[in-house]
Amino acid sequence: MLAGEVGSLRRLLVVSAAALIAAVAFAWIAAGSMSAYASDGGTAKASAQNFEESLRMRITKKDGKHVAAKGSASGTIDGKISLKLHMVNGSKATATFHGHNSHGAITGTGVAKYHVSGAVSYYTGKITSLEGDGKYAHAASRGISFSGTVNRRTYRVKMSLAGRWHA
């Protein structure tokens, strides 16, 4: 009789412990999911969308190792755009795009390789960070690349951005 009670007690303890572990594990996973959702600005459930942008600009300033250009952007977002290129060396540059319209503003930074062929410099790179405000407060790059040209004779700058983003 006593041995039977001990056996029942053991089974009860094992079942209770398993239930407790399962509950803790569930809570842990749920907390992790919520944390990931929160750290992603609440966009984790949103699916990435196509992002395509065409920029047409003119050089407004050139000094030292910087080139600045301003113009217009069309595509996923229409608006005014400015670009700053910082030449790291003879073949690498960093690019900062800043666009805005009546709905908000968006800023992207990226790294690019470039080479010069006569009057035209060719740039190809990737956006490493994307952020915005207003309607674009949750903007995040999910793989956006860019390529374009800077004409040193005409001062015209053309850039194309393409990839995926979270709006």
Place this chain on the structure above:
Amino acid sequence: MPRAGQRLSAPALVLSLLALSLTPPVAGAAPQATLTAKLRPEKLGAATAVSIAFHLQPGLGEALPPLSNFALRLPRGMGFAASELGLATCSPSRLLALGAGGCPREALMGNGSAQVRVPFGNEVVSERARVLIFMAKPVAEQTTTLFYFDGRAPVIAPIVLQSQVVTPEGSSDSILETPVQAIPTAPDGPEATMVALRSTIGPGSLRYYRRVGGRRVPYRPEGLSLPGRCPHGGFRFAASFRFVDGSQARARTAVPCPPGQEPRRGGSKGGMRR
């Protein structure tokens, strides 16, 4: 001699460095190289002309072997992209077929001279050749320039060296990498050896033309861009040389910061005061 861990006093350090720099080359030693550089004007954040010269000397008791490659490291942040140099391109085949006059005026980026030694029997003749630097179409997506050596027959024939702007992985340096082909002399004769090169990349004597109101107006193109801040130790140039016999030489130099533009030590506003 101080033991390991002990610090040399400043005078002792200076004397040690001086002794090292004055050590004569030993027999059988590798060739020696010297490098000089100038920036004109040297105004931070502005366009400039870069003058570079190197001179090669054989190791004591040795003959200078022909050069097979030279690589010139430019100061950080210096490149062609923000300049107006080389707005057109020329090709090696065009240069060799038509000479410098066969290239667009706006492909010319600079000029200089080279000194080569040409063996003639038991004698060695020193010959100077005009050098012109042109923008070329990129090779393997790398900015490429051409060094055209306007050699005069029968001593040396014109040659074109192709120089590419490369950046080693993980580095932010720009290096002009230039393989040097054999410099032919007389038929079946030994090749000539380049011993010195002096070149200026920048506006200097360059004149480009632009259309203004239907007229061609000459202008001086902007040169290479000088970074807006002078780095500690000045604008540093370095060069490495490889020779056909496998020997190597290195040289470095720095253009001091313009007066009053030296970076402040430790970021303190007052700098060093006594």
